[in-house]
Amino acid sequence: MRVALALEYDGSGFCGxxxxxxxxxxxxxxxxxxxxxxxxxxxxxxxxxxDAGVHxxxxxxxxxxxxxxxxxxxxxxxxxxxPDSIAVRWASRMPDDFHARYCAIERRYLYxxxxxxxxxxxxxxKMGWFHQALDLAxxxxxxxxxxxxxxxxxxxxxxxxxxxxxxxxxxxxxxxQDDVIAFExxxxxxxxxxxxxxxxxxxxxxxxxxxxxxxxxxxxxxxxSDAAPTFPAAGLYLAGVSYDxxxxxxxxxxxxxxxxxxxxxxxxxxxxxxxxRT
Numbered sequence: 001m002r003v004a005l006a007l008e009y010d011g012s013g014f015c016g017x018x019x020x021x022x023x024x025x026x027x028x029x030x031x032x033x034x035x036x037x038x039x040x041x042x043x044x045x046x047x048x049x050x051d052a053g054v055h056x057x058x059x060x061x062x063x064x065x066x067x068x069x070x071x072x073x074x075x076x077x078x079x080x081x082x083p084d085s086i087a088v089r090w091a092s093r094m095p096d097d098f099h100a101r102y103c104a105i106e107r108r109y110l111y112x113x114x115x116x117x118x119x120x121x122x123x124x125x126k127m128g129w130f131h132q133a134l135d136l137a138x139x140x141x142x143x144x145x146x147x148x149x150x151x152x153x154x155x156x157x158x159x160x161x162x163x164x165x166x167x168x169x170x171x172x173x174x175x176x177q178d179d180v181i182a183f184e185x186x187x188x189x190x191x192x193x194x195x196x197x198x199x200x201x202x203x204x205x206x207x208x209x210x211x212x213x214x215x216x217x218x219x220x221x222x223x224x225s226d227a228a229p230t231f232p233a234a235g236l237y238l239a240g241v242s243y244d245x246x247x248x249x250x251x252x253x254x255x256x257x258x259x260x261x262x263x264x265x266x267x268x269x270x271x272x273x274x275x276x277r278t
Contacts, residue, residue, distance in 0.1 A: 001066075002094045003074055004249065005044075007059045010085040012125035012234070016052040017059075026050070026086060030061070033081035037074065038067035047100045047241040048107055048190070053125065053233035057110075058089075058240045058252040062100040090250050098247060106170070106242035109195045111183040112235045115176075127180070128199075128235030134206035136176050142205040142212035143172035146198065146219060152191055153222040155201075157230070160192035165222075167191060174202070184239070193230050200228030 009026055011017075019027040027044065034042040047060040069077075074091035082088070113128045114120050120127050146169055153165040171186040183202070185195055201215050218227045240252050 001068075002062055002064050002096055002098060004060060004062045004092050004094045004098065004100060005074060005078075006089040006250065006252075007056060007061065008087050008089060009056050009059070010125075011050060011053050011055045013083075013085055014052065016054070017046060017049040026056075029083055029086055030078075033078045034063060034065075034074075036081055037069060037077045038065045040065065040067060045100050047104045048238060050236075050238055051193070051233055054236045054238065055126075056238040059238055060100045060104070060241045060243075060249075062094060062098060092249060094247070100241075103243055103247065104189075104241050105244060106186055106188060106240075107190055107238070108184065108186045108240040108242075109190065110237045110239040111185075111195065111199055111231075112237070113181040113183065113199075114179060114235075115181050116179040125234050128232055130203055130207075132207050134181065134203065135208060136174060136181070136206070138208065138212050139202045139206040140174050142202055142215040143174055145212065145216045146172060150219055151222055152194055152219070154218045154224055154227045155194045155197040156191035156224065157193035157197075158224065162189075162191050165191060167194070172198075195236060196231045196233065197224075197227055199231040203231065204228045 007026075007030070011026065014026050014029075015024045017026045019025050019031070027046070031042055031044055034044070042063050042065060044061040044063045050056060050059070071091045071093070075088050078088050111128060112126070113130060114123065115130055115134050117131050119129050119131070149166060149168040151165050152167050152169075156162070156165055167187050167189055169185065169187045171184065173182075173184040175182050175184075183199060185198070201218060204210050205212055205215060243249050
């Protein structure tokens with residue numbers, strides 16, 4: 001049978017999602033736990049890979065198995081075998097034609113940035129940090145120029161394996177409360193390092209190194225060398241993966257910010273809102 005799982009994890013202690021020969025990835029830890037529960041070798045397919053240091057609020061995977069287990073075994077049983085920094089949120093038996101990656105219609109990322117003269121301590125690895133004052137309005141104006149379907153070659157990593165650089169960016173929201181700036185990005189899919197490279201360019205605009213219109217020049221130029229350096233991974237969260245309603249998958253919190261560190265004093269302003277079906 002085919003089973004889908006949703007995960008959350010703190011990526012700061014892992015070398016990224018993708019399995020490594022030396023181990024140490026989120027995928028390695030998950031597959032080891034699943035294999036013990038299934039009493040056989042399990043390999044998972046993910047909705048999207050995350051880099052070292054990137055976190056997830058709602059990561060979706062699927063796997064096939066001959067083992068007949070109740071859904072509770074794939075949740076509580078697997079969680080008992082996982083590191084404390086990874087948790088399965090739910091499990092659901094799926095039709096054979098469900099695919100965690102190819103059936104996804106939207107991915108959402110959230111970046112939390114501490115914009116303060118003093119670096120974070122308690123939120124180290126949970127937030128990015130930039131010490132200079134940032135112009136929120138300029139960053140918002142620049143972000144709007146990236147919306148829609150474009151060739152995002154200027155924002156992809158050199159090692160990106162995607163066959164096409166064309167992506168449709170449907171939303172970039174930038175909000176601020178006190179010294180925390182939240183960036184929420186939604187697209188049909190993202191290129192390798194695309195979010196962090198966009199962030200780097202928005203920071204350049206925010207610190208007034210360039211005007212907002214500069215980001216259009218970077219986009220249309222399609223040269224990675226014209227863009228800002230890749231921004232650090234700390235503070236980046238895979239916040240959701242959306243699927244057609246026909247798959248009847250459980251919902252995730254909307255907005256994603258309410259699901260990320262919402263219980264902390266620094267983010268006490270984040271309010272829950274009605275759930276959205278993925």
